[in-house]
Amino acid sequence: MTEIFNFLISQSAASELSRQASFGGSPGEMFIDLVKDDNCSEGWMHIKIKPGTRNGSPISRTEGITLYADIKKLNLLKDQKLDYYGDLSGGGFLISTPKNAKRCSCGSGFKLL
Numbered sequence: 001m002t003e004i005f006n007f008l009i010s011q012s013a014a015s016e017l018s019r020q021a022s023f024g025g026s027p028g029e030m031f032i033d034l035v036k037d038d039n040c041s042e043g044w045m046h047i048k049i050k051p052g053t054r055n056g057s058p059i060s061r062t063e064g065i066t067l068y069a070d071i072k073k074l075n076l077l078k079d080q081k082l083d084y085y086g087d088l089s090g091g092g093f094l095i096s097t098p099k100n101a102k103r104c105s106c107g108s109g110f111k112l113l
Helices: 011-023 071-077
Strands: 029-036 044-051 057-062 065-069 081-087 090-095 101-103 109-112
Touching: 011 029, 011 044, 011 065, 011 081, 011 090, 029 071, 044 090, 057 071, 065 071
Parallel strands: 029 065
Antiparallel strands: 029 044, 044 109, 057 065, 081 090, 101 109
């Protein structure tokens, strides 16, 4: 696992990122974004992961996949870890909770306190 910006990617997340990048037509390149939840005004941020670089900066590289992010949001991603879970009902990416934040019950987001 190579850290470029102190953002870790688990083995299961790397495998799923690689699969989605290939399927999305951008082998080896994925982009992660933190998006505010527009449905409420409580400040919840959730991750969105898409194929490609989206003009982002590389934040982590492992298992043949490079993860890119918007340079303006790097401070929210620093020291975090991306994981992936899968079961019979589906799967999804999980992100660790930063210091001074509350974890969303879905695991794919947080709210700064």
